[in-house]
Amino acid sequence: MVFGKGTPLLAGAVIAACVVLLGPSAPGDALFGRSQPVDAVKDVVSNRVMTWNLCNPCETSDVDRAAEIARYAPQVIGLQEACVRDVESIRDHLENLHGLVYHVEYGSVLRNWGRCGGAPWSPGGYGQALLSAAPMTDRVNVEYPDGGSEDRGYLAVTTTVGGRSVRVFNTHLAERRQEAVRAKQTGVLAAAVARHDRAIVIGDFNATPDAPELTPMWELAADADPQCHPAPGSCETTTDWQSKFDYVFLRDVARLDHRVRHSPYSDHDLLLADVG
Template sequence: MLSANIQAGSSTRRYSDYFTRSWSHALPVGAKRTSLDAIAELAGGHDIVGLQEADPGSLRSGFTNQTQYVARRAGFAYWSHQPNRNVARVAGSANGLLSKLEPVKVAMHPLPGRIAGRGVLLAHFGQGDDGLVVAVAHLSLGNGSRRMQLGFIAELLAAHRHSVLMGDFNCVPDVPEMDLLYSRTHLRPPGFCVPTFPSWRPQRAIDHILVTDHLVPTNARALPAAFSDHLALALEIDVPAEALRQ
């Protein structure tokens, strides 16, 4: 599996770029297509991919649905996206999921928070509570909003023994609000942290792929997501056959 905050294909290679290249977050300029092609090449080596900050088709992306573009470029048969924010059609943001396996159901939920515009996308593989559920989310910067969001996600995943929650959490895995997941679901803290932010000098582990205690994760590693300010996070997961049975 792979989780990547792709920053809508924009380029950030140092902190000063947030100011000097701010125009690229509102205009269809820069090497966004080149960045998306590189992300597609990376994504193609995985079975399930979660994207955050994928533009759903606004001015800054040249009205390109970036999740769809990456899915088709990388050869994924199935893809879904959840638009969460659209600022006057100038800049949009979405969660995306790409899969080589056919989900039996996809659900999308807005997340609570002090400021609207966050969501969680759930893809169900297999049947019933024993099926595999993969959730993609992009959480808020503030710990108060994150606490509400993690409590909401915990309710969605509580009954599922085989579940994965991936995305940009904007926090390390041992902050107090993360205990809502560990105490109310089968999800467990990662065995070790992989720094992913900022991409040019990774110091903070704020992107995560959390799995339940009924799944076996191995080989967690950070990989460049083209020119994004986050590194992508990859993880191999051993999933029981019954969790994928249609």
């Protein structure tokens, strides 16, 4: 290729045009520093809580899971059937892709290679997790004395929702057709909840609202849906098999709004509640 006398001038013009279009390249600039969040969310909804059973094992991308959460930007998120590695990945995607920063506490109740991968001699942790935009304190992780066909438990923390301190519980009860086991688990959970004047209890209870084993919870707290009662057909379903298994129970916490949002990434819907 042959360059004429005007080549330096032409090159300078091209460089100048690039600077105008792309901006300066000083250290820390977006072009050469960290990438900007995609579809960044300015802030979380400070009085919104959410519960979601992730479905495990399921072939689902953590990028997609994070996008589902970011769509509603809750202050507190309770996850069940959660692998530690997946939760770490979801948290990173929430921050890097959506500008949402969360603290995380884990409530693993077993280590399972089949569900969570890892080395056969060091499988990944599996159980519950809580993400909160505010710091969490006084973490308690309890494994139920009898988990049924699989170890189960609850995770509890103190954090801030709607500008007020509240105790938050996240649980996953024994699988369907294990009513007697769930009854014992609910007794353990209800005793812990009863020690707190204000509490939010979220999770997958694997039981419909009229199930006898949920009676201790109904005696302590109300569903975030004012139309939902321990009676058949009074509550919106939260699973692909058209049952309500997922709950946001409120103890001395005002209920303002609730919604169930179907997700293609799990066999459970996202359940959200705005509280006062």
